[in-house]
Amino acid sequence: MLVGVLAGAALVGLLLVLRTVTAGPGGAGLPDRVSDFVTLSVSVVIESLPFVFLGILISAVVRFWVPDRWLQRVMPRTPWLRRVTISLVGVLLPVCECGNVPLARGFLMKGFSVPEAMTFILAAPILNPVTIVTTYQAFGWDDGILAGRIIGGFVIANLVGWLFSRHPQPWSLLTPSFEAACRAEAGHDAPAGQRVRLRRAVVAFAEETSTMLPALVVGSAIAGAIQVGISRDVLVALGGNPVWSVLALMALAFVIAICSNVDAFFVLAFGSTFLPGGVVAFLVFGAMIDIKMLTLLRTTFTTKALALLVTVVALASIALGFGVNLLA
Amino acid sequence: MLLSLVGVVAIVWLALTGQLGLYIHPRYFEFTIVMAVIAGMAVVAAFAVVPGAEPDHDHDHVHGHAHDDHVGDPGIQDARGGGSGTRAVWAVLSVVVVAATAVALLVIPPATLTSATVAQRDLNASAAVAEEAPELVGTDTAGFTVKDWASLLRQGAGEEYFAGKTADITGFVTPDADDPENVFYIARFVVTCCAVDAQPVGVPVYLPGWQHDYAIDSWVSATGGFGPNPSGTSAQAIVFEPAELTAVDQPAEPYVY
Numbered sequence: 001m002l003v004g005v006l007a008g009a010a011l012v013g014l015l016l017v018l019r020t021v022t023a024g025p026g027g028a029g030l031p032d033r034v035s036d037f038v039t040l041s042v043s044v045v046i047e048s049l050p051f052v053f054l055g056i057l058i059s060a061v062v063r064f065w066v067p068d069r070w071l072q073r074v075m076p077r078t079p080w081l082r083r084v085t086i087s088l089v090g091v092l093l094p095v096c097e098c099g100n101v102p103l104a105r106g107f108l109m110k111g112f113s114v115p116e117a118m119t120f121i122l123a124a125p126i127l128n129p130v131t132i133v134t135t136y137q138a139f140g141w142d143d144g145i146l147a148g149r150i151i152g153g154f155v156i157a158n159l160v161g162w163l164f165s166r167h168p169q170p171w172s173l174l175t176p177s178f179e180a181a182c183r184a185e186a187g188h189d190a191p192a193g194q195r196v197r198l199r200r201a202v203v204a205f206a207e208e209t210s211t212m213l214p215a216l217v218v219g220s221a222i223a224g225a226i227q228v229g230i231s232r233d234v235l236v237a238l239g240g241n242p243v244w245s246v247l248a249l250m251a252l253a254f255v256i257a258i259c260s261n262v263d264a265f266f267v268l269a270f271g272s273t274f275l276p277g278g279v280v281a282f283l284v285f286g287a288m289i290d291i292k293m294l295t296l297l298r299t300t301f302t303t304k305a306l307a308l309l310v311t312v313v314a315l316a317s318i319a320l321g322f323g324v325n326l327l328a
Numbered sequence: 329m330l331l332s333l334v335g336v337v338a339i340v341w342l343a344l345t346g347q348l349g350l351y352i353h354p355r356y357f358e359f360t361i362v363m364a365v366i367a368g369m370a371v372v373a374a375f376a377v378v379p380g381a382e383p384d385h386d387h388d389h390v391h392g393h394a395h396d397d398h399v400g401d402p403g404i405q406d407a408r409g410g411g412s413g414t415r416a417v418w419a420v421l422s423v424v425v426v427a428a429t430a431v432a433l434l435v436i437p438p439a440t441l442t443s444a445t446v447a448q449r450d451l452n453a454s455a456a457v458a459e460e461a462p463e464l465v466g467t468d469t470a471g472f473t474v475k476d477w478a479s480l481l482r483q484g485a486g487e488e489y490f491a492g493k494t495a496d497i498t499g500f501v502t503p504d505a506d507d508p509e510n511v512f513y514i515a516r517f518v519v520t521c522c523a524v525d526a527q528p529v530g531v532p533v534y535l536p537g538w539q540h541d542y543a544i545d546s547w548v549s550a551t552g553g554f555g556p557n558p559s560g561t562s563a564q565a566i567v568f569e570p571a572e573l574t575a576v577d578q579p580a581e582p583y584v585y
Contacts, residue, residue, distance in 0.1 A: 043522040
């Protein structure tokens, strides 16, 4: 056991040495575009990584320290009421969307249904204190942007939850291996004894990071590549049109892949070029779905389930954006 | 697990050498560092607990990755079902991912964004520059950055406002899209969250043949006033007229917030 810790520490040392050695002065002599691609992708990774770690940690705590019986007792029995409750859980767990995927996996392992997990994934990034505060800081009560984001996010999450609850076999929406892992865990209550729990939590942390990080890295690289490859003028030029402003900002949200906790500050920069409906659509759609989220979600859900999810959320966000543009 | 370690080490090293600001806004520094340290400890602890991760082999890189897959990636691997062939493909793919990540995070020196991104993002287009301009008019200009001057120019503060004003700014050199021969910008990136959302802002300078003295993306520091733009093709009405223009090193904080 001690040997393992030493080996881990040695590996950390090795990587640190590698970093120090390679950190010579001056650039790497890469072409500008390649260099920018690396910088952008790395910045997505560095920005999301802490949230992913936090999500995995909370997920491990929920799995191994929260008793099943306690969860069943606090949760209402009626399915839609359960989903409404679950969509508000984010208020207690201020993790942005990249951290929500591991957390939702923890909930699924804990016996939550697939529609419930979907509702959580969609609602929690928006209905959490950090997101609400930053959105308020960025926009105040202007143009119903804050209200549109909160109410819209809540409604869309529950709509999707309800739709997926109509599915005849919701478990088939999960990847087979993850479903098997859930079934293996079902029925086992949190293990007794702090040492055992800690041990299993550490193992779970290792497993979850090994599943999540490749997905995060690939998603970040795609996001970086799109950023370098596609000019942003086109999107910005569409900003003033009631219809196009919504679609353009949703496309931007999809490719830029930044966390919901901070995206309000980003879109504030576009606030005067775009109509409020576009901003709301950006804040709702971007918090639920983006290129990095899709690679993360693919670890858990089948491609078919994700296609359905994206379609429903996109249509609902478009409707929301148009609605806000009409009212504002 | 190896990927986590790469990420953790990269973050901690950037933080120690004060370069985390190249990627994210300072308001996230503490959270990022704390989570990186916690995750680092958890991963090291996992080395002790995870069965099969016994350290009885050398630190051969490829070997380490093969391990990772074993412990780690049932989600993706088994999902594809597959016999040993697909398994091998996935093992190779994950080695590629880990290696690429290590190169990007640990081998390539940290860098700022370049003019290639300026071209993609429409200099001064975002309203990052528009938001604050009204408050700027009438305040003391001594501490104004590139961003502040760019806001004022974009807002069309007018020649009479700029008359007699002196600016002291530092930024990198990037060519004007309309008149690259004669006009360049002294520019900075404005970061609201992380480098992904960086918006370029800049102050135009009319200086025919500037390419001979200043390379694109090199950093300059300048002092001077403002005047009408003599360029026929540039869209800018007012340009910065530096009395002094010197090449400088890239500042420790290349982005503005």
